[in-house]
Amino acid sequence: MLVDLHTSLHHYAQRHPGDSHAQACLGFLAEAARPFDREHEAGHFTGSAWLVSKDGERVLLTHHRKLNRWLQLGGHADGDSDLAAVALREAHEESGLAGLMVEPGIFDVDRHWIPERGNEPGHWHYDVRYVVRAGQDEAFVVGDESLDLAWVPVRDLADASATDDSLRRMARKWLARTQP
Template structure:
């Protein structure tokens, strides 16, 4: 399936989600939506990296943004955002034996503020569930100040964290209870 098809399928499952509508519009209008050089914005792939028991998620204290977030990064021309999410999760965590589940887990469009030589721009972030293997001992990469396994139940209603993390935590809890 193409990204357009999987975004359409996600839009049917989550009607009225403004983030998926923004992603679809951008995908249809942008000439190079997967290239970070695209001045107004670009697609990124992120990992909702869950522990083997499904109770915890691995978060990064992002060095540039100074916030706790899910792992992920730039597509750098790759339109297979599930592969991007898996690659970024492995690079940023040092974990081996990761697997990515098919289908989009969440989407988000968020503004990245201007920094040094980089103008402000939009990230059209497509998120996938990535599962940890047997070993959950991570290594902190240069992109992170720290990594931490966080209980998903705690994250779902924490007021001191990013709204999109809370949304993903709540989605995960609904999925696990089904």
């Protein structure tokens, strides 16, 4: 799977020339001995889900308990190099939704700093994001990792200046992809 991630990241970087996040992810993958392990203190890969409603008009966001911010669903790879599977697993665990499907190919990447918290030092997350589609049932369950969950119109995220930069970027990518 490591070769597949390298190839997928390389293809993503070719489609998005000049994307500093993609270059950071490729560099980290090449240099880190254990890039998927949370114990790798300098940083590690995570997998996230751009979890869209069946009609593609809304995205499910979490009000993240530890970071106290609205974000896409996702989490640590915990040693798994199949980040699409990580994104799908995290989307299911954090939302309680059944019938989710992950689309092939990387949708977005982001390198962001996670501040020190308790005994955990500050570190980098190299986040690889995939489109995950909801099935018929969109009734979610708020789990322990979230303060709340909400279906948010993608257009609202793309246009709101208060939106997190990476969420706004994903919303704009999604809208560009779905426009005729």
